[in-house]
Amino acid sequence: MKTSNKSILKFANELKNAIADQKIKTILIRGYDDNLKLEATLAVLNDIKNIQKGTIFRSTSIGTIIDTFNRLEIVDNRHLNEIDTFKIFNNLRVDFKAWYHYNDSYFFNNMDFAIFWPINSILSNYQYTSEFISIINESVAKKNIIITFNDNSINLKQIDPYIQKSITLDTDLSEEDKESLKNNWY
Numbered sequence: 001m002k003t004s005n006k007s008i009l010k011f012a013n014e015l016k017n018a019i020a021d022q023k024i025k026t027i028l029i030r031g032y033d034d035n036l037k038l039e040a041t042l043a044v045l046n047d048i049k050n051i052q053k054g055t056i057f058r059s060t061s062i063g064t065i066i067d068t069f070n071r072l073e074i075v076d077n078r079h080l081n082e083i084d085t086f087k088i089f090n091n092l093r094v095d096f097k098a099w100y101h102y103n104d105s106y107f108f109n110n111m112d113f114a115i116f117w118p119i120n121s122i123l124s125n126y127q128y129t130s131e132f133i134s135i136i137n138e139s140v141a142k143k144n145i146i147i148t149f150n151d152n153s154i155n156l157k158q159i160d161p162y163i164q165k166s167i168t169l170d171t172d173l174s175e176e177d178k179e180s181l182k183n184n185w186y
Helices: 005-020 035-045 062-072 126-138 175-185
Strands: 028-032 053-058 086-088 092-098 113-116 143-147 165-169
Touching: 005 028, 005 035, 005 165, 028 035, 035 062, 035 092, 035 143, 035 165, 062 092, 126 165
Parallel strands: 028 143, 028 165, 053 092, 053 113, 113 143
Antiparallel strands: 086 092
């Protein structure tokens, strides 16, 4: 899989515009390259001067998050946990929380953004999906950013009404890549 610079620039511009638009509260990030979606989203946030602090609400084990962030090499401290705040790139300060430990205080603490990633396990369970929708609706973070994981295996119909902007990071997939993805996830 390859992603062209043109695709990344288009994605970055769309995300910057969505963040600048006061009418847009919740943004959905889609695409096939799961790591690139996360890295590109964080890079765009890092470049916006008035975006500095946020929370990444995870729906997977902290070990998976640590592995992903170590592979991306974008955190200045390799000992990720759910207690400390971490510096990402130059400007961003993030903390990590399990999505099911949601508490209103996380969002009333001057958060510029809340990233929900990955969301597949949430959307595969009706009860979790209902709770997730409530969290999105109650969030007072300046922006909610939902990042999909494994787009081939996820149905987003239940959260579509709560999304104000959907942005896709295009990946140039050959037919062979598409077939491989489809075979691996169905």
